[in-house]
Amino acid sequence: MADDRPEKILAALGGAGNVAEIEGCITRLRCELEDAAVVDEAALKQLGVHGVTTVGTVVQVVVGPEADAIAEDIQDLL
Numbered sequence: 211m212a213d214d215r216p217e218k219i220l221a222a223l224g225g226a227g228n229v230a231e232i233e234g235c236i237t238r239l240r241c242e243l244e245d246a247a248v249v250d251e252a253a254l255k256q257l258g259v260h261g262v263t264t265v266g267t268v269v270q271v272v273v274g275p276e277a278d279a280i281a282e283d284i285q286d287l288l
Contacts, residue, residue, distance in 0.1 A: 216283035218257055219271065224248040226288050230267075234278030239271040 223229055223241055231242040237260075243249070246269050251262045260272040273280055 213283075215257055215273075216280050216287060219254065219259075219273075219280065220284050220287055222250040222253040222257070223269070223271075224250075229284070229288060232281050232284050232288075234281035235270075237272055237274050237277050239273055239277055239281050239284070241269045241271065243267050243269055 219239070220226060220229065223243060224245060228244045228248060229241060230244055233240050244267070246264050246267050249262065249264065249269055254262055254271060258273075260274065262272070263270045
């Protein structure tokens with residue numbers, strides 16, 4: 211099954227230039243961003259994301275049990 215969610219999630223996070231680091235953590239994507247203010251939470255929610263938590267430049271995106279696979283796909287795009 212082709213899944214374009216990694217590309218769309220990356221775009222909603224502000225693109226590859228905004229992502230300093232990303233990793234899967236059980237059900238979440240833990241993202242260290244250059245600028246957390248540019249995150250498009252509405253776009254993430256349209257992609258089926260369960261929640262978004264921002265603390266400083268760290269954004270956690272709750273995607274469910276496929277978090278590790280999505281994080282790996284996004285890392286491949288960086």
